[in-house]
Amino acid sequence: MLNDKAILVIGAGPAGLQASQDIAEFGIKVVLVEKNNELGGAPIRWKYHTLAPDFVPTEKVLGPLINYAKNSNLITVYTNSIVESYERKDDHFNVRILNLKNKSIHYEKVNAVIVATGFEHFNAAVDPRYGYGVNPNVIGINELEIMISNGKILRHDGKIPKRIGFILCVGSRDKATNQWCCTVCCGVSIKQAIEIKKLIPDSQIYIIYMDIRTIGLWEKLYWESMEEHHINYIRGRVGEIYWTGEKLLVKGEDTLVRGPFEALFDMIVLAVGMEPGEGTKQVAKVFGLNLNQYGFLSPRIPNIHYDSGKDGIFLAGACVAPMSVEEAISEGSAAALQAIKYVMQKSKKVP
Amino acid sequence: MTENKEEKKERKGQYIIEREYIEDERIIEPEKLDLGGVDASGRWGLIILPRVITDFDHSLVEEVKKLPRGKHIENCWQCGLCTAVCPIAHKEPRFNPRYFIYIVKMGYKSEINKLKGLFIFAKAVVYVLKHVLSMLTQLVL
Amino acid sequence: MMDKEILIDFKKEEISITKEDQKLFQKLVEERRAKLAKGTIEDYLKMLEKMKELEKKGEIIIHHVNEEYQPRLVKTLSGRIKKIPTVELWQHKSCGQCGHIPGYISALYWIMNELNIPYVDDTNQTSCTAWNYYGSGTSNTLAITAVFLRNMHVAYEKNAYPLIHCGTSFGDYKECRFFVVMNDEIRNKVRAILKKIDRDIVIPEELVHYSEWLHVMRNEIAERKKYDVSNIKVAVHAACHTYKLMSEDYTYDDNILNGIRPAPTSSIVLALGAKLVDYSTWYDCCGFGFRHILTEREISRSFAYFRKIRPIVQETQADVLITHDTGCVTTLDKSQVVPLAHGYKETIPVISDSQFAALAMGAHPFKICQLHWHIADWRNLLNKMGIDWQSAYDDYKKYIEDIKKGAKPFLLIPPPRKLQPRVIKGKSIVS
Numbered sequence: 001m002l003n004d005k006a007i008l009v010i011g012a013g014p015a016g017l018q019a020s021q022d023i024a025e026f027g028i029k030v031v032l033v034e035k036n037n038e039l040g041g042a043p044i045r046w047k048y049h050t051l052a053p054d055f056v057p058t059e060k061v062l063g064p065l066i067n068y069a070k071n072s073n074l075i076t077v078y079t080n081s082i083v084e085s086y087e088r089k090d091d092h093f094n095v096r097i098l099n100l101k102n103k104s105i106h107y108e109k110v111n112a113v114i115v116a117t118g119f120e121h122f123n124a125a126v127d128p129r130y131g132y133g134v135n136p137n138v139i140g141i142n143e144l145e146i147m148i149s150n151g152k153i154l155r156h157d158g159k160i161p162k163r164i165g166f167i168l169c170v171g172s173r174d175k176a177t178n179q180w181c182c183t184v185c186c187g188v189s190i191k192q193a194i195e196i197k198k199l200i201p202d203s204q205i206y207i208i209y210m211d212i213r214t215i216g217l218w219e220k221l222y223w224e225s226m227e228e229h230h231i232n233y234i235r236g237r238v239g240e241i242y243w244t245g246e247k248l249l250v251k252g253e254d255t256l257v258r259g260p261f262e263a264l265f266d267m268i269v270l271a272v273g274m275e276p277g278e279g280t281k282q283v284a285k286v287f288g289l290n291l292n293q294y295g296f297l298s299p300r301i302p303n304i305h306y307d308s309g310k311d312g313i314f315l316a317g318a319c320v321a322p323m324s325v326e327e328a329i330s331e332g333s334a335a336a337l338q339a340i341k342y343v344m345q346k347s348k349k350v351p
Numbered sequence: 352m353t354e355n356k357e358e359k360k361e362r363k364g365q366y367i368i369e370r371e372y373i374e375d376e377r378i379i380e381p382e383k384l385d386l387g388g389v390d391a392s393g394r395w396g397l398i399i400l401p402r403v404i405t406d407f408d409h410s411l412v413e414e415v416k417k418l419p420r421g422k423h424i425e426n427c428w429q430c431g432l433c434t435a436v437c438p439i440a441h442k443e444p445r446f447n448p449r450y451f452i453y454i455v456k457m458g459y460k461s462e463i464n465k466l467k468g469l470f471i472f473a474k475a476v477v478y479v480l481k482h483v484l485s486m487l488t489q490l491v492l
Numbered sequence: 493m494m495d496k497e498i499l500i501d502f503k504k505e506e507i508s509i510t511k512e513d514q515k516l517f518q519k520l521v522e523e524r525r526a527k528l529a530k531g532t533i534e535d536y537l538k539m540l541e542k543m544k545e546l547e548k549k550g551e552i553i554i555h556h557v558n559e560e561y562q563p564r565l566v567k568t569l570s571g572r573i574k575k576i577p578t579v580e581l582w583q584h585k586s587c588g589q590c591g592h593i594p595g596y597i598s599a600l601y602w603i604m605n606e607l608n609i610p611y612v613d614d615t616n617q618t619s620c621t622a623w624n625y626y627g628s629g630t631s632n633t634l635a636i637t638a639v640f641l642r643n644m645h646v647a648y649e650k651n652a653y654p655l656i657h658c659g660t661s662f663g664d665y666k667e668c669r670f671f672v673v674m675n676d677e678i679r680n681k682v683r684a685i686l687k688k689i690d691r692d693i694v695i696p697e698e699l700v701h702y703s704e705w706l707h708v709m710r711n712e713i714a715e716r717k718k719y720d721v722s723n724i725k726v727a728v729h730a731a732c733h734t735y736k737l738m739s740e741d742y743t744y745d746d747n748i749l750n751g752i753r754p755a756p757t758s759s760i761v762l763a764l765g766a767k768l769v770d771y772s773t774w775y776d777c778c779g780f781g782f783r784h785i786l787t788e789r790e791i792s793r794s795f796a797y798f799r800k801i802r803p804i805v806q807e808t809q810a811d812v813l814i815t816h817d818t819g820c821v822t823t824l825d826k827s828q829v830v831p832l833a834h835g836y837k838e839t840i841p842v843i844s845d846s847q848f849a850a851l852a853m854g855a856h857p858f859k860i861c862q863l864h865w866h867i868a869d870w871r872n873l874l875n876k877m878g879i880d881w882q883s884a885y886d887d888y889k890k891y892i893e894d895i896k897k898g899a900k901p902f903l904l905i906p907p908p909r910k911l912q913p914r915v916i917k918g919k920s921i922v923s
Contacts, residue, residue: 399794
């Protein structure tokens with residue numbers, strides 16, 4: 001009875017991959033459409049080395065999901081593709097999939113849709129305070145993750161940095177740029193600070209913060225960073241970063257001392273937050289989904305993420321609100337179950 | 352002579368409108384200053400030094416960590432509970448244990464130097480040893 | 493709000509405030525707070541729309557930048573196109589410049605003479621009074637706005653477009669124009685004041701600072717330069733009241749400093765071929781702060797030296813610091829003398845962009861650029877530029893001696909005008 005059914009999953013990040021695996025294990029076909037060349041979403045695109053808070057290697061969590069999606073008979077994977085348009089019929093959708101590389105078009109018939117298009121990192125060049133893109137050695141946490149994966153943290157001139165600063169809340173909690181909190185940046189930055197300290201033991205690392213929001217069980221990262229790895233915390237904000245030709249002059253205020261500081265750093269890492277990406281906006285346009293005032297997909301009731309308010313379309317993951325990898329995986333499962341229930345109810349043709 | 356002594360008692364730079372926000376050490380009021388023949392002593396030659404913190408010096412906190420139980424300074428994440436319960440802090444506003452731990456951990460030499468000569472440390476240590484520790488142990492147990 | 497009278501103990505003097513006075517005080521505080529919140533880019537563009545509306549209704553006259561002023565176009569922060577008139581200018585002078593740095597404007601007049609630009613050097617101009625007062629916060633908004641509009645009316649009668657020399661005036665006028673256009677009550681009251689002196693409300697379409705004029709004319713100035721300045725390192729300081737106050741209304745150019753910082757003074761330095769250097773406190777105020785230099789002069793003096801002069805000299809070893817505002821030149825120049833007497837070593841000559849351009853074009857350093865009014869040592873700069881200041885100084889001394897004996901002083905006469913003053917019916921031009 002379910003052999004001829006299929007569910008469309010847009011986005012192959014943690015949420016989309018978990019959803020695809022759950023649906024395929026249940027026995028329903030999956031059409032998995034991914035805009036980029038690789039499956040795995042942000043953790044694979046930005047080569048996350050380990051996941052907070054327990055330093056689990058990324059492959060251990062995402063590897064099985066990606067392998068399942070690649071090897072399963074029931075999952076049809078379209079990479080480098082987007083969903084261009086859809087047509088709603090009585091009991092199914094006809095979707096038109098465009099391959100961005102070779103411009104080929106495919107049609108698929110599906111019975112439900114799960115939108116898991118994820119997020120993009122904030123482009124810090126938009127915020128002129130830090131000189132991102134202009135000053136050398138100012139990088140984002142996404143670029144730092146690639147350096148940690150390669151095992152080498154180097155400045156632009158090839159030298160190893162001695163004094164590194166992390167600036168939290170870049171592109172988040174800010175009326176001028178993005179107004180929401182990205183929930184995971186604090187924990188991720190502290191995790192990265194610990195990893196840098198392990199790679200460069202004689203470095204001095206300073207985290208310049210407004211608040212420390214290590215959520216739930218991630219709190220232990222905060223204490224471990226201070227007690228075992230001697231990472232320093234400056235409570236304050238940074239107003240300007242100036243490149244002296246050799247080092248970065250960071251100007252800010254230390255609110256615990258109630259005074260200004262201007263100190264030289266070798267490298268600055270900006271904790272760039274999550275924001276809704278182009279993929280989310282494009283899918284919202286195609287399917288007529290509501291966006292809230294922040295640009296994230298808006299579920300019908302704010303606390304119930306999977307319910308988009310449109311019949312047969314379900315939401316999961318960071319396209320609805322910023323969240324961690326473990327939360328996205330759970331949301332993928334939840335949306336998968338809702339989609340399966342929907343397909344089964346419709347196939348019984350309950351009046 | 353007595354007139355001079357009375358003049359000196361007046362705080363230097365008292366005529367500055369925002370005088371309360373400036374620490375005494377930062378004001379340099381010259382007794383005698385000559386600008387190529389023009390007398391600029393006193394108010395006309397007064398300059399105020401900047402108060403920007405420019406460097407971190409972690410040698411002090413390394414010394415503290417070598418003391419018995421000194422490693423525990425790393426546990427401090429500036430919650431402020433120590434100052435909240437400190438009876439001396441409520442009486443003497445410059446005695447702020449959270450602040451002292453912070454400037455030692457961060458190595459703000461300029462701030463540490465401002466505290467030199469404050470004899471309230473000696474009085475406070477005695478007070479703490481006598482009263483607070485016994486109170487705290489009673490609360491915890 | 494308390495029901496009873498409250499008593500305040502100010503050093504044992506008891507001041508009683510009645511309930512009515514409390515309400516009035518509260519009302520004044522709310523008013524000031526509301527006025528201070530204006531001035532962002534969106535509000536500024538709304539003001540420009542409202543100006544056009546008011547002109548259509550006939551309530552105000554707008555002094556347009558017509559073709560006869562030969563305007564050139566520049567861009568502002570929001571991308572709006574601003575028209576800068578280049579000829580037939582009404583020189584709105586600065587009290588601080590005429591009083592403390594006369595070389596500042598005589599250099600500008602000399603440049604205009606060299607380029608054959610007709611202008612009006614009117615004796616019938618009042619000071620904007622902004623040095624002691626300030627449009628939005630601390631004093632009588634009506635008085636300042638009335639002074640502003642009076643000057644604009646005089647310029648309109650003479651049929652010359654006002655060119656504002658001082659950054660302080662420029663900032664003050666931007667705010668006053670905002671109030672007059674957006675607030676009906678202020679406009680009506682100011683109109684009543686102006687009627688008493690037979691004038692009416694004339695608002696200029698664009699408020700133009702002289703540094704923007706130098707910016708659009710920089711290529712013509714560079715063509716006429718006589719001395720090679722390519723070995724001169726120049727640090728630039730931009731005045732707060734030109735680009736931080738009402739930040740929408742100043743020139744930005746995508747080709748100069750990538751459009752991140754305001755274009756004017758940096759552009760003329762680059763056009764003359766000098767080396768432009770950057771330092772860590774570029775965005776810092778000079779310490780002048782309108783009347784701050786009079787009431788808090790110790791802080792102004794220390795701030796200017798430790799936040800600006802010292803970093804500039806230590807980081808860049810520049811030969812000269814160039815600014816475009818009266819207060820900045822005064823503060824940065826005159827604040828150096830006390831710290832030098834204390835024993836600090838860093839010093840740098842501070843001159844305006846008009847003086848620098850005039851020197852490069854070959855103006856007399858003392859008759860025109862009046863460098864002897866500046867305190868910080870400029871001799872190294874002139875030597876590096878190749879100007880023989882010693883013989884110019886002897887020449888100037890002789891010139892002063894001749895005047896004492898009765899010779900006529902050298903005056904800067906503007907080129908003849910092409911435009912005629914407007915016909916005035918009776919006394920007021922608004923019927």
